[in-house]
Amino acid sequence: MSAPAVADLGWKFVVALKDGLPAGVALNAAAHLALGLREKAQSCPELVDRMAFIAYEDAGGGRHEPISALSLIVLTGRPQLERTKATPDDGLDYYGVALFGPRVVVDPLTRRLSLWR
DSSP states (O other), X not given: OOOXXXXXXXXXXXXXXXXXXXXXXXXXXXXXXXXXHHHHHTTOHHHHHHTOXXXXXXXXXXXXXXXXXXXXXXXXXXXXXTTGGGSSSOOOOOOEXXXXXXXXXXXXXXXXXXXXX
């Protein structure tokens, strides 16, 4: 699938991570969540096209791709699934969640979260 010529800035990527994760764990979780999100989108081609991956050229003509034409925001917040271990299907301590979608849908879901530092 080819990326659109111009990124649709009405769409965005967000990774929200559990507050207090060590930096290495947070980076690992964010990378895996982003890769998983891209893989999940394969079943929905219109989402892949909206993800807008492009190639950057350096001064020597070398191409660096794929690079997202949209920014990826990494946020932090309190874990909302702390008690999943008590439920039959959920025994995991979730580190985060990745979202991709229209800003009008994603922004209200992430408004109260802070930028990860």
